[in-house]
Amino acid sequence: QQQVKQSPQSLIVQKGGISIINCAYENTAFDYFPWYQQFPGKGPALLIAIRPDVSEKKEGRFTISFNKSAKQFSLHIMDSQPGDSATYFCAAISGTDKLIFGTGTRLQVFP
Amino acid sequence: GAVVSQHPSRVICKSGTSVKIECRSLDFQATTMFWYRQFPKQSLMLMATSNEGSKATYEQGVEKDKFLINHASLTLSTLTVTSAHPEDSSFYICSAEGGLPSNEQFFGPGTRLTVL
Numbered sequence: 001q002q003q004v005k006q007s008p009q010s011l012i013v014q015k016g017g018i019s020i021i022n023c024a025y026e027n028t029a030f031d032y033f034p035w036y037q038q039f040p041g042k043g044p045a046l047l048i049a050i051r052p053d054v055s056e057k058k059e060g061r062f063t064i065s066f067n068k069s070a071k072q073f074s075l076h077i078m079d080s081q082p083g084d085s086a087t088y089f090c091a092a093i094s095g096t097d098k099l100i101f102g103t104g105t106r107l108q109v110f111p
Numbered sequence: 112g113a114v115v116s117q118h119p120s121r122v123i124c125k126s127g128t129s130v131k132i133e134c135r136s137l138d139f140q141a142t143t144m145f146w147y148r149q150f151p152k153q154s155l156m157l158m159a160t161s162n163e164g165s166k167a168t169y170e171q172g173v174e175k176d177k178f179l180i181n182h183a184s185l186t187l188s189t190l191t192v193t194s195a196h197p198e199d200s201s202f203y204i205c206s207a208e209g210g211l212p213s214n215e216q217f218f219g220p221g222t223r224l225t226v227l
Contacts, residue, residue: 041202041223043206104153
């Protein structure tokens with residue numbers, strides 16, 4: 001019940017296209033859902049995050065869509081760029097409990 | 112704001128030696144710090160949670176005598192890998208919580224440990 005399932009494992013997108021990464025969870029107590037971007041050899045960096053009281057959050061080219069009833073949330077990267085090539089992790093946390101990470105999605109954006 | 116640093120960024124040591132990794136919150140006081148381990152092409156695995164001035168809480172399966180954690184101040188936590196062996200080679204990442212917004216963990220750049 002503490003798992004966060006993430007798909008796909010890898011994603012190849014052409015420059016200018018839309019990258020979509022999906023996550024699903026079981027624990028309805030989760031109340032904060034961040035997405036992290038990690039480049040090789042670096043620590044993860046917060047990209048965007050959402051709380052379950054909103055269905056969508058947009059920051060620049062990055063959008064989180066949140067479906068509370070389906071217990072799913074997704075990251076959309078619009079106008080994907082080669083510089084977006086990285087590994088993306090969704091995560092979820094309940095209150096002050098520990099952060100639960102998805103398994104990661106390796107995104108490659110080709111020019 | 113909310114910057115977390117780690118030192119060293121990479122370390123190579125001989126089997127049997129101990130290695131200390133520092134994690135610092137540079138511009139905020141971290142009430143809680145976390146240590147993660149990440150194997151190639153895998154997700155982050157939480158090793159332990161530490162609060163300033165108290166003993167760390169280790170996740171199941173993590174040897175507390177092997178991975179010593181000291182949270183000496185609100186801006187510094189250290190992870191010491193004692194008697195390191197090749198299987199301890201990994202990417203170690205710390206994070207700190209205490210800045211704004213709450214719940215947010217700010218991650219360090221990671222430390223690549225290679226044990227020969």
